[in-house]
Amino acid sequence: MIQRISADVTIIGGGLVGSSAALAMRKAGLAVVLIDKGFCGAQASGVNYGGVRRQGRPPEQLPLSQRAHGIWPRLKALVGIDGEYVPSGHLKLARTEADFAKLEAYAEIAKPYGLDLELVGAAALKTRFPWLSAAGAGASLCPGDGHANPRLVSPAFARAAERAGVKVFEQTPVRDVRATGSGFAVLAGENVEIRSRQIVNSAGAWSDTFAAQFGESVPLTRIYPSMVVTEPLPVRLPVSMGEQGGSFYGRQVARGNYVMGGGRGAALADPDFSRPSVTAASSVMQRAIALFPHLANAQVIRFWSGTEAEMPDGNPVIGASQTTPGLFHAFGFCGAGFQIAPAVGEVLLELVATGQSTTPIDAFSIGRFSQVAAQTAVSL
Amino acid sequence: MTDALPIVIVGAGPAGIRAAEQMVEAGIRPIVLDEGLRAGGQIYRRPMIDDGRSYRNRYGSEARKAEQLHAAFERLRPAIEYRPETLAWNVSGQERGGHLDMMTDGVHNQIAFSKLLLCTGATDRVLPFPGWTRPGVFTLGAAQTALKAQGCTVGDRLVFMGSGPLLYLVAWQYMKAGATVAAVLDTAPLRSKIHLVSLFARAPRIVALGLFYGAQLQLSGVKIRYGVRPETVIGADRVEGIRFQASGCTQELECDAIAYGFALRPETQLADLAGCRFRFEDRDRTWLPERDALGRTSRKDVYVSGDGSGIAGADAAEIDGQLAALAILNDVGKTVEGDRLRQLMAARARILRQREILENAFPFPRDWFETVPAETTLCRCEEISIGEIRRAVEAGNIGEINRMKALSRVGMGRCQGRMCSVAATEVLRSIRNVEPQETGRLRAQAPVKPIPLGFGGPLDREAGR
Numbered sequence: 136m137i138q139r140i141s142a143d144v145t146i147i148g149g150g151l152v153g154s155s156a157a158l159a160m161r162k163a164g165l166a167v168v169l170i171d172k173g174f175c176g177a178q179a180s181g182v183n184y185g186g187v188r189r190q191g192r193p194p195e196q197l198p199l200s201q202r203a204h205g206i207w208p209r210l211k212a213l214v215g216i217d218g219e220y221v222p223s224g225h226l227k228l229a230r231t232e233a234d235f236a237k238l239e240a241y242a243e244i245a246k247p248y249g250l251d252l253e254l255v256g257a258a259a260l261k262t263r264f265p266w267l268s269a270a271g272a273g274a275s276l277c278p279g280d281g282h283a284n285p286r287l288v289s290p291a292f293a294r295a296a297e298r299a300g301v302k303v304f305e306q307t308p309v310r311d312v313r314a315t316g317s318g319f320a321v322l323a324g325e326n327v328e329i330r331s332r333q334i335v336n337s338a339g340a341w342s343d344t345f346a347a348q349f350g351e352s353v354p355l356t357r358i359y360p361s362m363v364v365t366e367p368l369p370v371r372l373p374v375s376m377g378e379q380g381g382s383f384y385g386r387q388v389a390r391g392n393y394v395m396g397g398g399r400g401a402a403l404a405d406p407d408f409s410r411p412s413v414t415a416a417s418s419v420m421q422r423a424i425a426l427f428p429h430l431a432n433a434q435v436i437r438f439w440s441g442t443e444a445e446m447p448d449g450n451p452v453i454g455a456s457q458t459t460p461g462l463f464h465a466f467g468f469c470g471a472g473f474q475i476a477p478a479v480g481e482v483l484l485e486l487v488a489t490g491q492s493t494t495p496i497d498a499f500s501i502g503r504f505s506q507v508a509a510q511t512a513v514s515l
Numbered sequence: 516m517t518d519a520l521p522i523v524i525v526g527a528g529p530a531g532i533r534a535a536e537q538m539v540e541a542g543i544r545p546i547v548l549d550e551g552l553r554a555g556g557q558i559y560r561r562p563m564i565d566d567g568r569s570y571r572n573r574y575g576s577e578a579r580k581a582e583q584l585h586a587a588f589e590r591l592r593p594a595i596e597y598r599p600e601t602l603a604w605n606v607s608g609q610e611r612g613g614h615l616d617m618m619t620d621g622v623h624n625q626i627a628f629s630k631l632l633l634c635t636g637a638t639d640r641v642l643p644f645p646g647w648t649r650p651g652v653f654t655l656g657a658a659q660t661a662l663k664a665q666g667c668t669v670g671d672r673l674v675f676m677g678s679g680p681l682l683y684l685v686a687w688q689y690m691k692a693g694a695t696v697a698a699v700l701d702t703a704p705l706r707s708k709i710h711l712v713s714l715f716a717r718a719p720r721i722v723a724l725g726l727f728y729g730a731q732l733q734l735s736g737v738k739i740r741y742g743v744r745p746e747t748v749i750g751a752d753r754v755e756g757i758r759f760q761a762s763g764c765t766q767e768l769e770c771d772a773i774a775y776g777f778a779l780r781p782e783t784q785l786a787d788l789a790g791c792r793f794r795f796e797d798r799d800r801t802w803l804p805e806r807d808a809l810g811r812t813s814r815k816d817v818y819v820s821g822d823g824s825g826i827a828g829a830d831a832a833e834i835d836g837q838l839a840a841l842a843i844l845n846d847v848g849k850t851v852e853g854d855r856l857r858q859l860m861a862a863r864a865r866i867l868r869q870r871e872i873l874e875n876a877f878p879f880p881r882d883w884f885e886t887v888p889a890e891t892t893l894c895r896c897e898e899i900s901i902g903e904i905r906r907a908v909e910a911g912n913i914g915e916i917n918r919m920k921a922l923s924r925v926g927m928g929r930c931q932g933r934m935c936s937v938a939a940t941e942v943l944r945s946i947r948n949v950e951p952q953e954t955g956r957l958r959a960q961a962p963v964k965p966i967p968l969g970f971g972g973p974l975d976r977e978a979g980r
Contacts, residue, residue: 174918181921286921290911366929366965390897390924403790410788411961413605413616413625420968434965436929 137326142166145321145331148338149175152465154292155480161299168329169301172308176289179339182441184396185285187474188225190277195498197248202494203478214295218288224374225280228271234379235272268428282375282386314459333461333487340444342466349459353504358445359400361415366434367391383422395419400440411438445469453499464501520627521546525603526634528556529829530821530836532588537840539594541849546596548603554588558829560664605961606789613816623970630816630843635823637779642883642938643893646748651772655681658774668694670772674757676700678877679778687728697770698738702880705741710875718869744886781823787959789817795952799826802956810839831866834859884945894935896928908946915955932957
């Protein structure tokens, strides 16, 4: 028997973007259906590093990132769990003088956005962070940044949306989606047929296929993080760490495990799955020991990877479709969607409700790629 | 052989040794990786240093097989590349260009293979009960290893509990070793032993040995109870006794150690990391790599053999190792004698049929989770109770085991689910009231066992360290 549902908005993709949008829309009184081909928050939203980080983002992302920064401390009220969110601070190291100069330049750029970055010189680094061994040329500390547990946060948004009245379909892949003139028709799973006025494409690394169905091809590529986690160890690392120009990042969770990443994994034959790369993991492990020599004899208990979407300019696609009224895109967060996603959810509500975002998102328009495509066509 | 890459065998138990022997006979020099210090595997485990005990003393009724296998290995040793104390912890690469990540004595190495034969064996299958994490509680396999390899007992006055052929064998071995066996607590009902009657026709030696162990235990005054469900370990800091239910009443026994287990579970992580397809095997109540009668998997350069490809015991593993070797020889273009292949296949099939009957005589306690209180720790590594798991499952509307891991941490710790996933599957199955295969399969992640952070990975090697 076919299950026919009508809604105001259909959201394809139950990652943190789709789930937080569903929750925001439902709270605003909209009838929302959220569909995921697997489990909500099981892809990039659930398997990422867990950095709740503003520092280092391109300036055009900072207004949205600041908006998200206001949401994270309210997680418990919003979705019922705190998601192990810790505003621990994010320390970005510079190995060389040149890298430190980049951190200084970034601090200048970020100043108007209110990140309160604190530059720490090489000498101060040793006294401020005595647990750090391989001190470099300096660091930049963003005191309000931190980390959280993506495994818990992303599914919690989907569950909260469901509790609020969103119809959530998991393990229900979309088979067909089309504009009907007055809205959209979506066929999903074995027998679900949804009609809605508007539709959101938040399908992460699978978003390009949906965009293409509406005549919008995007240069989306897939990337696979390569993560390493240690056994639980005494808590010593008080901040989330990153490196300017390096590919090491790491944090210690409340349970005591060091969660660290860097480099890239590789896709398996089934591109929904990927594996961490031993070379990348090995590089992360060696850098970890250089930074924290007390880890030399610690045990690594697990690697993991996931599937993320990357855009060539490092920015996501957020905003209205350029071909199809009522279609909105939000994908391609380039491995840095976790912190910003809850704000994107709010923006998507504004877009479906008013057509306008109160936070600037012009830089993320899908149109930037159609222009590139047109130019390429002309030059050919 | 045209391919210059080596054939690699992981595991030097009955399957791995017999496979290597077969290959050496065909003029191939395989690399044999062994996590142990000395070849023999778990069942025929040898002490680190010979302690002067005889084979008879060490291995009891299995002494002759142990001696033969060890002797076979020693004959082979010059003809193979043997790497003891080597943990194979990852398989990467697709069909062509597969390689294995391994660690020998803390040093990393990577090895490209033309064919990979996984003889990874099994571990004890355990289910939690109140107090099971207390010092003094051992698995049956560990208790047996202590006797065989260390020459010591895990206690002076012991209770043996659980199910499976090892239960009576280990209890008897402990009694012979001079320990006091307080009781054998069989979780299977007495009526399940009726299946041993039909087994007698097929495998009289197995049944006769079983009866002999049981009779000797009883003659020596050892209590044997059937249909047992444990209530709790008694003792605050270590085992001082056990309280259990049998025949509808609660009983207590004093003891200083408990050895328990429910047969075995296969070690399949490397096959999983290699990308082999899996299927659910009802008899073992677990997922196994798909294999043909010879051990070929869905991946044409990877083969599986022995208990790691499905629990069938050491005798079957010796045959199975030969079969896998013959399959590999055939697949690399060597001539394989058809008669021999058929004989071995028939012998293996016979043992598999016996195994079906044994499973009925020592059934898995399917109602276990209806009898264990919610505060019982299920996941030792992450210290998660059954109740916490239940809450996570209900809050997250979880029906799938990897999702359960993500939301509850079960299987995320040091053991990576090797110890807890059997119980975790049973909890999920019990809450959801579905068959175990419907809860899915816990995906393996490298490393299959913990490796030190400073292990010296591929980057070190590239830097020429």
